[in-house]
Amino acid sequence: MEKIRTGINRLTEGFSYLETNVYKYRIILYAGGLSLSMLLPVFGFSQYMTRIFIMIGIYTMLALGLNILTGYTGLVSLGHGGFFAIGAYTTAILMLRFQMNFLIAVMIAMVFTGICGLLLGLPTLRLTGTYLSIVTLGFGEIVRMVIMNFDTVTNGTLGIRNIPRPSFFGFELTLANHGLFYLMLVLLILVTYVCIGIQNSNMGRTLRAIKADELAAVMMGIRSSRYKVGAFVVSAVLTGLAGGYYASLVSYIDHNSFTFDVSIMILSIVILGGMGTIRGMFLGAAILVAFPEVARPLMEWRFVVYGLVLILMMRFKPQGLLGWRSRLPYKIPVLKRSQTYREEKEANRRGR
Amino acid sequence: MAYLEVNKISIRFGGLTAIDKFDFKVEKGQIVSIIGPNGAGKTTVFNILSGIYRAAEGEITFDGRNLKDKSPQEIVSLGMARTFQNIRLFYDMRVIENVLIGTHIRTGYRFLDGLFRTKRFHLEEGEKIRYAADLLKTVGLEKRIHDYADNLPYGEQRKLEIARAIATGARLLLLDEPAAGMNPQESEELRQFILQLKNQGYTILLIEHDMNVVMNLSDYIYVLDYGKKIAEGKPQEILENQQVVAAYLGEGEVE
Ligand SMILES: Nc1ncnc2c1ncn2[C@@H]1O[C@H](COP(=O)(O)OP(=O)(O)O)[C@@H](O)[C@H]1O
Numbered sequence: 010m011e012k013i014r015t016g017i018n019r020l021t022e023g024f025s026y027l028e029t030n031v032y033k034y035r036i037i038l039y040a041g042g043l044s045l046s047m048l049l050p051v052f053g054f055s056q057y058m059t060r061i062f063i064m065i066g067i068y069t070m071l072a073l074g075l076n077i078l079t080g081y082t083g084l085v086s087l088g089h090g091g092f093f094a095i096g097a098y099t100t101a102i103l104m105l106r107f108q109m110n111f112l113i114a115v116m117i118a119m120v121f122t123g124i125c126g127l128l129l130g131l132p133t134l135r136l137t138g139t140y141l142s143i144v145t146l147g148f149g150e151i152v153r154m155v156i157m158n159f160d161t162v163t164n165g166t167l168g169i170r171n172i173p174r175p176s177f178f179g180f181e182l183t184l185a186n187h188g189l190f191y192l193m194l195v196l197l198i199l200v201t202y203v204c205i206g207i208q209n210s211n212m213g214r215t216l217r218a219i220k221a222d223e224l225a226a227v228m229m230g231i232r233s234s235r236y237k238v239g240a241f242v243v244s245a246v247l248t249g250l251a252g253g254y255y256a257s258l259v260s261y262i263d264h265n266s267f268t269f270d271v272s273i274m275i276l277s278i279v280i281l282g283g284m285g286t287i288r289g290m291f292l293g294a295a296i297l298v299a300f301p302e303v304a305r306p307l308m309e310w311r312f313v314v315y316g317l318v319l320i321l322m323m324r325f326k327p328q329g330l331l332g333w334r335s336r337l338p339y340k341i342p343v344l345k346r347s348q349t350y351r352e353e354k355e356a357n358r359r360g361r
Numbered sequence: 362m363a364y365l366e367v368n369k370i371s372i373r374f375g376g377l378t379a380i381d382k383f384d385f386k387v388e389k390g391q392i393v394s395i396i397g398p399n400g401a402g403k404t405t406v407f408n409i410l411s412g413i414y415r416a417a418e419g420e421i422t423f424d425g426r427n428l429k430d431k432s433p434q435e436i437v438s439l440g441m442a443r444t445f446q447n448i449r450l451f452y453d454m455r456v457i458e459n460v461l462i463g464t465h466i467r468t469g470y471r472f473l474d475g476l477f478r479t480k481r482f483h484l485e486e487g488e489k490i491r492y493a494a495d496l497l498k499t500v501g502l503e504k505r506i507h508d509y510a511d512n513l514p515y516g517e518q519r520k521l522e523i524a525r526a527i528a529t530g531a532r533l534l535l536l537d538e539p540a541a542g543m544n545p546q547e548s549e550e551l552r553q554f555i556l557q558l559k560n561q562g563y564t565i566l567l568i569e570h571d572m573n574v575v576m577n578l579s580d581y582i583y584v585l586d587y588g589k590k591i592a593e594g595k596p597q598e599i600l601e602n603q604q605v606v607a608a609y610l611g612e613g614e615v616e
């Protein structure tokens with residue numbers, strides 16, 4: 010047992026040292042990583058492999074979405090499969106019934122999922138811990154019930170077939186022409202950008218403060234309820250985006266595409282990768298999506314394995330594989346900007 | 362009218378009258394202390410002032426405004442901020458981030474500014490970060506800016522908690538037993554620090570057991586026992602008050 014702990018810790022230590030040393034070259038690294046992923050299709054992978062890469066991308070987006078709520082704010086949701094389903098169904102229905110373009114359908118789906126996030130976030134404001142988890146779990150199941158019984162809109166248990174692929178100016182994106190892969194890449198970059206923006210602004214800082222000590226945050230004048238609901242909405246919107254893309258990718262969805270397993274899978278990625286990190290979502294998704302493909306015989310047991318992973322992580326490394334405290338100094342911007350700011354203010358005053 | 366004026370506030374928890382018609386006032390620039398045995402209701406007074414609890418009766422006026430029905434956020438933005446008896450920092454965050462959370466109430470940029478990193482975001486964020494760094498310098502934590510809050514020794518955690526309260530822009534600081542758990546040297550340092558705050562123009566309402574701190578700093582002292590005010594006066598008058606001595610002897614807290 011001790012060995013496991015020291016093993017995992019040493020691994021993270023290693024990564025952490027790496028961070029300090031490669032930070033200077035981060036631009037090169039990002040550019041390298043990006044161009045490598047862009048070149049992936051060129052290496053001539055089979056559609057099967059491309060599909061796995063795409064699934065990793067989708068689950069990274071899902072984890073990034075849940076991470077806003079669970080990683081930063083500390084609100085554990087067991088029902089994100091519900092938001093995933095809402096995003097997917099809304100996109101599918103809009104594309105099929107109203108012949109909408111994928112982009113427009115997805116954007117409407119994101120708004121709608123966000124509203125659902127608001128509707129779930131508001132009444133659960135006072136709940137934390139296990140109570141909140143149970144309510145969100147119920148939410149995921151209710152979404153499934155609605156899908157199964159609201160036949161006129163969702164086609165009930167038969168599911169929705171023949172969802173069109175995304176197409177732009179008459180050009181259809183498919184697996185074969187790698188269009189779907191690149192679309193995933195674009196969406197993933199977008200979602201990551203949003204998450205970085207949140208992390209580095211007062212929203213991210215506030216969410217972490219609420220997780221650390223909500224009462225202390227309130228006593229510093231923070232309207233914690235607003236931020237918690239905000240986290241629900243943003244989290245739901247990002248999850249809805251992933252859902253919309255998923256629907257268009259697989260072109261057939263039904264209530265079984267969005268079971269409790271999916272919610273657990275997303276949560277497992279967040280915990281394994283490292284709550285409150287962005288890098289961790291990529292690694293977590295890569296490991297947990299690729300795992301059942303690599304270990305086919307274990308397929309039936311994969312949820313036992315996920316459960317085990319969760320328990321082991323909680324026991325030995327609650328920060329997750331890539332969750333460490335940065336040793337880099339906090340960035341303090343140079344004074345220049347403040348001077349320009351003052352000058353501007355002065356100029357404005359004189360102008361008036 | 363005084364800066365902070367509290368008029369006959371009471372609060373009950375079930376059958377217990379935790380605060381019973383307590384009134385006191387604090388003039389601008391003063392250090393006023395509330396002392397009393399454990400369980401007397403001192404922290405409860407802070408909880409009422411900062412908007413966690415509502416007084417069942419009585420009035421509170423701060424800076425000319427009635428605090429009735431004001432939310433904690435409104436009270437902070439009016440210029441009152443507090444610390445906690447058991448330090449409550451954001452332990453998983455850096456020292457400077459703790460202070461930055463304090464500045465958020467004065468930060469004007471919106472969610473979308475942060476998302477798209479607009480000019481406004483850069484200007485305000487830069488300004489607040491430098492303000493936080495400067496503030497940490499003035500309280501003597503400049504070497505700790507990049508550290509995580511839980512790596513600080515006890516005395517510095519107390520200072521950080523006060524700095525975080527200052528960062529909200531508050532001019533009235535409510536300090537709940539800041540010297541608790543400090544050794545004599547640390548508590549002497551703290552005394553100097555609070556004095557420095559007073560000289561910078563802050564008004565301080567202090568709950569404290571450490572008599573070295575209380576008697577040397579306070580302009581005025583209120584003594585609370587079982588939720589009732591049993592005495593008030595200048596430090597010398599309190600020291601000579603028989604009722605106060607009795608209340609403390611009952612608790613066995615006289616050193
Ligand atoms: N939320 C509460 N519910 C019930 N009783 C409380 C609550 N808060 C404080 N009390 C009671 O009020 C009394 C005063 O507590 P407190 O203000 O913490 O005392 P002090 O800070 O002077 O040591 C105590 O008897 C305490 O048990």
Ligand SMILES: [Mg+2]
Nearest residue numbers: 403404405446
């Ligand atoms: Mg107390």
